[in-house]
Amino acid sequence: MLAGYLTLLLFITLVHPTVQDTNADLDQWISKQDIISFQTIHQNVNPHGTKRGFFAASLSTYHPNYFYTWTRDAALVARVLTGLDETSDDTLMDYVQFQIDTQSTETQCGCLGEPKFNTDGSSYQGTWGRPQNDGPAERAVAFMLIAKRWMDNGYQETAWIYHHLVPSLVKDLDYVVKVWYQDSFDLWEEVLGTHFYTLMIMRRALLDSVDFFNAYGKRPVDQYRLTAHLIAKRLEGFWSVEHGYIMATQGVRNGVQKLSGLDVSTLLAANLVASRKDGFFSPGSDKTLATVAALENSFKSLYPINHQQGQNLGTCIGRYPEDIYDGYDTSVGNPWFLATAAFTELYYLAIEEWKRVGVEVNDINQLFFQNIMQIEHGYYGPQSNVLNHLIKDTQLAADRFLKTIKYHQANNGSMSEQYDRYIGFMAGARDLTWSHAAFISASRAKSERFIQ
Ligand code: NOJ
Ligand code: NOJ
Numbered sequence: 001m002l003a004g005y006l007t008l009l010l011f012i013t014l015v016h017p018t019v020q021d022t023n024a025d026l027d028q029w030i031s032k033q034d035i036i037s038f039q040t041i042h043q044n045v046n047p048h049g050t051k052r053g054f055f056a057a058s059l060s061t062y063h064p065n066y067f068y069t070w071t072r073d074a075a076l077v078a079r080v081l082t083g084l085d086e087t088s089d090d091t092l093m094d095y096v097q098f099q100i101d102t103q104s105t106e107t108q109c110g111c112l113g114e115p116k117f118n119t120d121g122s123s124y125q126g127t128w129g130r131p132q133n134d135g136p137a138e139r140a141v142a143f144m145l146i147a148k149r150w151m152d153n154g155y156q157e158t159a160w161i162y163h164h165l166v167p168s169l170v171k172d173l174d175y176v177v178k179v180w181y182q183d184s185f186d187l188w189e190e191v192l193g194t195h196f197y198t199l200m201i202m203r204r205a206l207l208d209s210v211d212f213f214n215a216y217g218k219r220p221v222d223q224y225r226l227t228a229h230l231i232a233k234r235l236e237g238f239w240s241v242e243h244g245y246i247m248a249t250q251g252v253r254n255g256v257q258k259l260s261g262l263d264v265s266t267l268l269a270a271n272l273v274a275s276r277k278d279g280f281f282s283p284g285s286d287k288t289l290a291t292v293a294a295l296e297n298s299f300k301s302l303y304p305i306n307h308q309q310g311q312n313l314g315t316c317i318g319r320y321p322e323d324i325y326d327g328y329d330t331s332v333g334n335p336w337f338l339a340t341a342a343f344t345e346l347y348y349l350a351i352e353e354w355k356r357v358g359v360e361v362n363d364i365n366q367l368f369f370q371n372i373m374q375i376e377h378g379y380y381g382p383q384s385n386v387l388n389h390l391i392k393d394t395q396l397a398a399d400r401f402l403k404t405i406k407y408h409q410a411n412n413g414s415m416s417e418q419y420d421r422y423i424g425f426m427a428g429a430r431d432l433t434w435s436h437a438a439f440i441s442a443s444r445a446k447s448e449r450f451i452q
Contacts, residue, residue: 021312038084043431057070057433064429071116074099078142103168113130173224184198196269246287263319286364296343333418334427341442399446
């Protein structure tokens with residue numbers, strides 16, 4: 001067994017010699033991958049035989065069957081598509097219409113937190129973790145971005161926006177106001193409790209709605225503003241002084257036990273709220289950076305593949321250390337493409353923030369900076385030499401995660417959900433739509449055209 005493993009390692013080392021990518025190599029790959037990912041997303045949108053506006057999580061129908069639409073995946077993908085000029089308005093319109101229909105579809109949950117729907121738009125009836133209350137909040141964010149894109153571009157169908165999109169948006173927002181403090185399953189569909197990620201995306205949806213209705217709608221927004229404020233108070237409590245990082249969940253009622261409390265979802269959340277630019281658990285904030293360091297250090301020692309990665313590649317990142325979901329079944333968890341891409345995106349978003357407000361190196365975030373460069377505690381303002389130097393090194397570190405993706409994806413630009421923790425080969429659902437959207441989001445962050 002051991003001998004077999006060692007032979008395998010030797011084989012992999014031989015066929016996968018450590019590549020020394022130059023910056024030009026990387027840029028060239030990114031331009032190519034941007035196109036492939038955009039096309040792959042479109043292959044997964046409304047595939048043959050599905051209802052219009054159906055966004056498949058993956059085209060994989062067997063081992064695993066991901067040929068459903070998850071409210072979460074679809075909304076996160078729609079959000080990225082909305083930020084791209086190449087996306088057609090028809091695709092977004094179909095997405096919106098499909099989602100509106102699901103709101104009045106009969107579901108097991110009997111609520112807007114129903115997680116997934118079939119290819120014909122009917123709801124999935126099997127046993128599943130319900131409700132998943134991040135979904136309506138993610139959808140609300142996507143709907144507002146779509147509406148804004150249309151109104152800012154003088155799109156003709158404003159009546160449709162006011163009579164269809166907005167009422168559905170209001171349903172989601174009112175649902176968030178009603179349920180935010182109740183137990184819900186997390187974004188990984190495994191744990192019933194109160195989740196940092198879910199509350200963060202709810203807060204963003206509500207704050208965005210205040211701006212949205214002030215600008216376009218003349219609706220009363222006091223409830224939304226107040227709820228966002230209450231959620232923020234609740235979120236503060238997820239910071240653990242004892243651990244020195246953000247804990248993913250509180251009040252676990254049921255599901256997978258996770259001792260560390262570490263979870264990349266806290267960083268996905270930071271990326272998703274960056275556009276608010278309010279410093280609240282934002283990518284460049286000290287508590288988020290502390291969590292980045294804790295997660296990276298944990299995966300670095302946990303995954304065997306990270307012990308053989310050359311200096312040139314970034315750490316392979318998974319969902320959370322205790323993960324045992326292998327993409328089909330339960331055995332051992334692996335690194336995920338979307339989690340690895342999220343690190344690149346977070347670093348670039350942090351850089352954007354530091355350029356605006358400077359950076360304070362302190363006891364909370366020092367571990368993060370130790371992984372980047374030697375730097376003394378203190379405040380470094382925008383334009384200062386130290387900050388400029390720090391930014392350069394952070395960019396290099398950010399790009400190393402992209403190199404990791406390049407190295408482990410298939411040669412044809414395909415990206416599944418996961419890649420193996422021992423040997424790096426792809427695992428789990430093939431061409432996960434969310435993996436490709438996460439890549440585009442990271443690549444856009446690198447070129448400072450941030451997805452909102
Ligand atoms: C499918 C879920 O989507 C995934 O997150 C979970 O880990 C597995 N089921 C195993 O429970
Ligand atoms: C499993 C993941 O845990 C969940 O977040 C996702 O929504 C589904 N797979 C579908 O991609």
